[in-house]
Amino acid sequence: MAIAACGGGGATPTPPPVGSPGPTITTPAQAAARVGETDQRFLGIAEQSAALIGASAWWTAEAIPDGGFRVTFTSGWGDCPAGCINKHNWIFEVSAAGVVTPAGESGDPVPAQ
Numbered sequence: 761m762a763i764a765a766c767g768g769g770g771a772t773p774t775p776p777p778v779g780s781p782g783p784t785i786t787t788p789a790q791a792a793a794r795v796g797e798t799d800q801r802f803l804g805i806a807e808q809s810a811a812l813i814g815a816s817a818w819w820t821a822e823a824i825p826d827g828g829f830r831v832t833f834t835s836g837w838g839d840c841p842a843g844c845i846n847k848h849n850w851i852f853e854v855s856a857a858g859v860v861t862p863a864g865e866s867g868d869p870v871p872a873q
Contacts, residue, residue: 818833
């Protein structure tokens with residue numbers, strides 16, 4: 761299930777940590793893909809880019825001390841061609857060993873489908 765945006769979306773619980781290691785993670789794109797492997801809501805979402813005008817979902821990443829990445833997925837809705845009025849973020853930490861751990865959520869409440 762993809763993250764719904766612009767037309768609304770359903771609130772879903774944050775997944776539990778994935779206890780087993782996955783592939784070695786060396787890039788932000790690998791970290792984002794690993795999250796998608798463990799939570800299909802985030803499959804196929806592109807990295808944030810100025811070229812994605814009107815986008816309603818994207819991810820960003822930053823390095824963390826263990827050699828992995830903190831990946832934030834954002835879903836927006838409400839006039840996304842103008843930048844989305846509402847946004848919700850899901851944050852994950854992906855270790856260099858490929859272990860995905862949910863690290864929180866923030867933003868506007870996700871509307872029910």
